[in-house]
Structures are given as structure tokens and as C-alpha cells.
Amino acid sequence: MKRAFPALLLVATLSGCATSWVVDSDVKSFSAIDTVPAGATYRFERLPSQQANGERQASLEAMAAAALEQVGLRRDDANPRYTAQISARVTTTLSPWADPWLWDGPFGYGYGYGPYGYGRRWYGGGWYGAPVIPQASNPWYEREVGVVLRELGSNRVVYETRARNDGPYTASAAVLPVMFQAALQGFPKPPEGVRRVNIELPTAKKQQ
Structure with a gap:
């Protein structure tokens, strides 16, 4: 069943007419590591289907790279410690409020x-x-992003995480980068089970 409230909330701030935009994501992560070496590096890895759509995949990787950098992972294609496989989908359905x-x-x-x-x-x-x-009318957008980290050499998956979000706004260019941040929150030792991660954005980005 659909959630009782829209996944993208407009919340009034104390400053009066100004509003903030909260992107709420349901996140589930699996980790096989306790710590990550300082300055750990990675390179992106693409599936054959992702290679066939290189421009779109490059855009998703740029979104994920910012989130990976926030948790201490640095991209280095020449000398990586890990590989990062990035995925995302956006599906349009009928609004649950229709x-x-x-x-x-x-x-x-x-x-x-x-x-x-x-x-x-x-x-x-x-x-x-x-x-x-x-x-x-009244479309509803269901989104999901995923990150899979593998250790080079052993090819062992050391971290897997996914974030899901749905709501009435078309602003995937603003929502997907925030979802990657949510997916990596708590890296490398995230809480167990599904958790809600809320990240606030300026309201102006709603229409992007």
C-alpha cells in the first residue's frame, strides 16, 4: 500500500513564508566492513546495459560521486581500492490520491x-x-537508487545499499543526488533494517 503521506514534504519554516523541501527516503544497507582506510579510492564499474547508455550513466555517477566523497571515498581510476556500481530508476504511476x-x-x-x-x-x-x-492525470513518481562496492582483487561485495522514494514532483535531477546521500548515510556501519532518512533542500529545487 502507498504511504499515508507524500514522500516529498513541504514544511513551513519559522521564518514566515519561506519553506523547505524534505526528501524522505527509505534506506536499507548491508555492510561487510567495519572501517574504511583513510583516503580509500574507487573507480566506477558499469554493466553492459549501462555501457550502452553512457551519457545517462555518467550523469548518475556524477551524482553518486558527490555522495561517496562525503563518506570519505575518493575517485581514482588509476589506483582504486574498490569498484562502485551505480543504479537508479524512475517509474511513473497513477497518484495514490487520484x-x-x-x-x-x-x-x-x-x-x-x-x-x-x-x-x-x-x-x-x-x-x-x-x-x-x-x-x-496526477502522476506519481517512484524512485530507487543503489550503490554496490566491491573490493578489487577479491571481487568481494563489501557494501550494498538502496534508497527508495516516491512523490508527486518531477524533479529527479534534484531528488536523485539527495537519495544517493541518504543511501550512504551511516557508511560503513549503517543501522540494521529499513530506516527513514530525511534530507532538507531549498524549495526552489522542486521544479528542476
Whole structure:
């Protein structure tokens, strides 16, 4: 089931009309290491499907690189200690707040009940029963990012983390970098289980 509240919250600040934008992510991480050497290095690793879409993957890697740097990992393609595999997806679905029983057709709005269940009311004709089709407006965006770190030499996975978020805004360019930060929060010893990570952004980035 959908969460009871939108995943992207607009919260009023104490300064009056100013608002802040909170991106909330559900994060789950798995770690096989307790500490990371100071100045540890990495290079990006791409799957064949990611190599085929190099421009998009490079954009995602740039987002992830900023988050990796914040937790003490430095990119060094010539002398890496780890490899980092980056993934992300954005899926558009019908908003959980949309009314699935409301029609907006050539005969206007209406509710009805007939042999096929709730459906469209044909005003004036008194006929009910066309199967209902939910409105396609009010899209909802489901996002997920992932980071997998492997130790070079042994090829052992030492860290795996994913962050999920959903909400009504199209601003993936602003949301995905923050989700990578959330995914890496607590590195290299994150809490167990699924946790909620909230990161605040300026409201202006909502429309990016």
C-alpha cells in the first residue's frame, strides 16, 4: 500500500513564508566492513546495459560521486581500492490520491453502478455499466537508487545499499543526488533494517 503521506514534504519554516523541501527516503544497507582506510579510492564499474547508455550513466555517477566523497571515498581510476556500481530508476504511476471512480469524459463527471461494477454515467440516457478507467492525470513518481562496492582483487561485495522514494514532483535531477546521500548515510556501519532518512533542500529545487 502507498504511504499515508507524500514522500516529498513541504514544511513551513519559522521564518514566515519561506519553506523547505524534505526528501524522505527509505534506506536499507548491508555492510561487510567495519572501517574504511583513510583516503580509500574507487573507480566506477558499469554493466553492459549501462555501457550502452553512457551519457545517462555518467550523469548518475556524477551524482553518486558527490555522495561517496562525503563518506570519505575518493575517485581514482588509476589506483582504486574498490569498484562502485551505480543504479537508479524512475517509474511513473497513477497518484495514490487520484479518485479511481471519477470519470472525466465527453458527457461530464459522473458515477454509476451496473453489471460491471462502478462505471460511467451517461447523462440523459439513464444507462450505467461501462467499466471504469482511472484518470491518467496526477502522476506519481517512484524512485530507487543503489550503490554496490566491491573490493578489487577479491571481487568481494563489501557494501550494498538502496534508497527508495516516491512523490508527486518531477524533479529527479534534484531528488536523485539527495537519495544517493541518504543511501550512504551511516557508511560503513549503517543501522540494521529499513530506516527513514530525511534530507532538507531549498524549495526552489522542486521544479528542476
